[in-house]
Amino acid sequence: xxxxxxxxxxxxxxRVLHVLEFPGGYTRSTGPVIGxxxxxxxxxxxxxxxxxDGKVLIPPTEYDPVTAAALGAADEDWVEVGPAGTVTSWTxxxxxxxxxPLDRPFAWALIRPDGADTALLHVVxxxxxxAMATGMRVHATWRAERTGSVKxxxxxxxxxxxxxxxxxxxxxxxxxxxxxxxxxxxxxxLRGGTVWNHFIDGMAVxxxxxxxxxxxxxxYVPPRGxxxxxxxxxxxxxxxxxxxxxTTFAVNNVPAAGxxxxxxxxxxxxxxxxxxxxxxxxxxxxxxxxRIGMRVRAVWVPEAERTRSVKNLKWFAPSGEPDVxxxxxxxxx
Amino acid sequence: MGNxxxxxxxxxxxxxxxxxxxxxxxxxxxxxxxxxxDAGLTFADIDSVVLGKAPDMFEGVATPELYLADALGAxxxxxxxxxxxxxxxxxxxxxxxxxxxxxxxxxVLVVAFEKQSESNATWALSTHSPFSASLVVxxxxxxxxxxxxxxxxxxxxxxxxxxxxxxxxxxxxxxxxAHLKIPNIDLAMVxxxxxxxxxxxxxxxxxxxxxxxxxxxGSERAAAAAAAAxxxxPAWVHGAAMRSEPMGMAGRDSVxxxxxxxxxxxxxxxxxxxxxxxxxxxxEVYVPFSWYEPMWLExxxxxEKGAGWxxxxxxxxxxxxxxxxxxxxxxxxxxxxxxxxxxxFAEAAQQVRGQAGEHQVAAAxxxxxxxxGHAYGGGSQFFAMWAVGANxx
Ligand SMILES: [Zn+2]
Numbered sequence: 115x116x117x118x119x120x121x122x123x124x125x126x127x128x129r130v131l132h133v134l135e136f137p138g139g140y141t142r143s144t145g146p147v148i149g150x151x152x153x154x155x156x157x158x159x160x161x162x163x164x165x166x167d168g169k170v171l172i173p174p175t176e177y178d179p180v181t182a183a184a185l186g187a188a189d190e191d192w193v194e195v196g197p198a199g200t201v202t203s204w205t206x207x208x209x210x211x212x213x214x215p216l217d218r219p220f221a222w223a224l225i226r227p228d229g230a231d232t233a234l235l236h237v238v239x240x241x242x243x244x245a246m247a248t249g250m251r252v253h254a255t256w257r258a259e260r261t262g263s264v265k266x267x268x269x270x271x272x273x274x275x276x277x278x279x280x281x282x283x284x285x286x287x288x289x290x291x292x293x294x295x296x297x298x299x300x301x302x303x304l305r306g307g308t309v310w311n312h313f314i315d316g317m318a319v320x321x322x323x324x325x326x327x328x329x330x331x332x333x334y335v336p337p338r339g340x341x342x343x344x345x346x347x348x349x350x351x352x353x354x355x356x357x358x359x360x361t362t363f364a365v366n367n368v369p370a371a372g373x374x375x376x377x378x379x380x381x382x383x384x385x386x387x388x389x390x391x392x393x394x395x396x397x398x399x400x401x402x403x404x405r406i407g408m409r410v411r412a413v414w415v416p417e418a419e420r421t422r423s424v425k426n427l428k429w430f431a432p433s434g435e436p437d438v439x440x441x442x443x444x445x446x447x
Numbered sequence: 448m449g450n451x452x453x454x455x456x457x458x459x460x461x462x463x464x465x466x467x468x469x470x471x472x473x474x475x476x477x478x479x480x481x482x483x484x485d486a487g488l489t490f491a492d493i494d495s496v497v498l499g500k501a502p503d504m505f506e507g508v509a510t511p512e513l514y515l516a517d518a519l520g521a522x523x524x525x526x527x528x529x530x531x532x533x534x535x536x537x538x539x540x541x542x543x544x545x546x547x548x549x550x551x552x553x554x555v556l557v558v559a560f561e562k563q564s565e566s567n568a569t570w571a572l573s574t575h576s577p578f579s580a581s582l583v584v585x586x587x588x589x590x591x592x593x594x595x596x597x598x599x600x601x602x603x604x605x606x607x608x609x610x611x612x613x614x615x616x617x618x619x620x621x622x623x624x625a626h627l628k629i630p631n632i633d634l635a636m637v638x639x640x641x642x643x644x645x646x647x648x649x650x651x652x653x654x655x656x657x658x659x660x661x662x663x664x665g666s667e668r669a670a671a672a673a674a675a676a677x678x679x680x681p682a683w684v685h686g687a688a689m690r691s692e693p694m695g696m697a698g699r700d701s702v703x704x705x706x707x708x709x710x711x712x713x714x715x716x717x718x719x720x721x722x723x724x725x726x727x728x729x730x731e732v733y734v735p736f737s738w739y740e741p742m743w744l745e746x747x748x749x750x751e752k753g754a755g756w757x758x759x760x761x762x763x764x765x766x767x768x769x770x771x772x773x774x775x776x777x778x779x780x781x782x783x784x785x786x787x788x789x790x791x792f793a794e795a796a797q798q799v800r801g802q803a804g805e806h807q808v809a810a811a812x813x814x815x816x817x818x819x820g821h822a823y824g825g826g827s828q829f830f831a832m833w834a835v836g837a838n839x840x
Binding site for chain 1: 466467468470471472473476490504506507516517518519520522562564565566567569570571573574576577578579582584585587588591592593595596599600641642643644645646647693695696697698699700701702
């Protein structure tokens with residue numbers, strides 16, 4: 115079913131490394147026009163598409179950027195361009211990064227293939243910045259393993275050629291490209307700020323801390339730096355007990371990586387003395403026995419194993435006290 | 448309210464699990480061209496384009512408006528993108544409406560889409576902040592506790608959600624664009640389906656759809672010209688409003704959000720609606736989980752607090768009831784998330800234009816009553832609504 119690959123860990127300077135990565139990557143249906151371009155790259159050919167006014171666009175677009183007319187519907191609208199072309203502009207990369215296409219200094223360049231009216235952004239592997247010039251002639255060099263991606267062109271090299279295309283094994287049996295998969299990875303280094311840091315310092319010692327708004331007196335947990343109701347700073351800290359009432363809940367039967375084993379109970383607990391319920395996990399109780407109004411108490415990881423993390427608070431479990439009548443907490447659901 | 452604004456063209460794609468034959472651009476284009484054709488116009492006639500899209504994480508396309516400008520004929524024109532979570536389709540229509548009402552533009556193309564097959568919405572919705580615990584519950588897990596609270600507060604019998612699920616799926620059989628078509632659906636089938644997020648069963652949830660919807664909104668002059676050219680009458684906007692509220696606010700009523708009540712009150716005031724159940728002939732309301740029908744019946748003032756389920760139970764919201772809700776089959780039958788809100792708005796317009804085909808509610812087409820389009824999003828945090836009618840406001 116669903117999988118989740120996000121994680122957070124504390125870095126030494128109080129920033130939190132936060133990674134979002136969609137397992138398997140996003141897919142894209144290419145549609146017929148982009149699909150035909152990518153299929154061409156897989157066979158070592160660069161195709162442009164002709165607009166009604168005779169311009170050849172590379173990379174091809176599905177619709178005319180000027181008139182919005184659909185492009186590429188007829189075979190005769192497709193034109194093989196290049197493989198040589200002219201650099202129309204460029205910039206030099208002295209220190210390539212890990213995810214750059216080359217591991218040596220290179221140029222990012224706009225390259226107008228012969229026969230095209232627009233330029234393609236790609237890499238020129240010229241060896242040195244001194245070898246680069248606007249107007250210079252370059253030609254495509256191809257990877258042996260091609261998948262239907264703009265990276266099938268390994269790079270552009272100075273000069274007119276040769277432009278041999280290594281044979282792609284089994285190409286005749288391949289279907290045209292219609293879907294591509296794009297891995298995404300986002301890495302953030304976030305600062306929690308003073309409010310969150312004080313909250314998490316409490317968590318490290320098994321203490322739940324909230325903030326009280328000076329204007330309306332409401333107690334927020336997890337704490338808020340400003341009151342959402344009136345926008346004023348909420349600067350007064352309140353130590354809250356780890357007991358409360360379960361105001362409502364769901365029994366989750368949908369398994370997900372990163373989520374607890376199903377069935378699990380997610381629910382809202384109104385801590386004693388708080389004015390807003392917290393979304394928490396409820397455990398140590400058969401799911402059939404969970405009730406609205408049930409009194410609960412936090413279950414913590416053992417003191418010796420605590421870290422500076424919200425995960426110190428494992429879940430809430432029934433405290434054994436009598437249920438609370440609904441009317442007593444109805445406004446906090 | 449400003450100048451009058453009318454819906455003069457509506458276009459939808461069919462809603463499907465996967466549209467592998469088109470790119471995102473091809474998908475939005477399909478809806479846009481149908482809306483233009485319905486209005487008797489081309490891209491050249493459009494003054495402004497407004498695009499609505501749910502969170503970028505849904506498809507992993509950041510700033511899709513850049514990529515989609517070509518497909519939507521936006522060269523040389525103002526174009527903007529709107530984002531208000533699940534309500535975005537409604538908000539997008541309202542941004543376009545404002546441009547017409549303000550007299551800034553004559554003809555505005557509004558478009559909303561989702562290609563859910565390209566990713567996983569539950570994953571995208573559950574990407575937690577490192578500063579809070581995540582339970583990875585997705586939308587169903589998020590809304591289930593509030594549904595449980597509604598059932599507790601209202602004393603509704605347990606089968607109300609199932610009745611909505613059956614009703615909307617039966618309505619969907621009349622709608623050629625609808626995604627889920629379950630010909631023999633009945634209460635037993637819903638009851639036997641798996642309990643996903645207790646109290647929400649599998650057949651009480653919306654599907655994941657690919658699809659797009661578009662409308663052409665026009666000024667009074669544009670509406671007259673379109674009607675003369677096409678012979679199809681416009682739907683006039685009688686009232687339109689958006690409201691927001693903070694998601695985490697002490698004392699917030701997540702079952703009956705104030706932003707929803709305030710938004711409805713504003714629309715009704717503009718449209719002269721004092722008795723929604725009598726003055727609306729049909730309502731297209733954002734109901735992604737079946738229990739949100741009785742909840743929104745109360746929030747939107749169709750029923751007293753705690754009594755929404757009684758309208759559902761009595762069949763008032765059925766296709767042949769006195770106030771049909773979701774004659775198109777609603778979000779429960781088709782859910783391209785970013786588009787779902789605008790589909791509600793567009794379907795409401797089609798009802799008063801008499802263009803709803805086999806799911807046309809007869810009373811909606813006679814001009815005497817209005818239709819409601821409604822959308823909500825976030826954790827019931829954003830609301831967008833409009834009231835449309837066949838006669839000029
Ligand atoms: Zn306050």
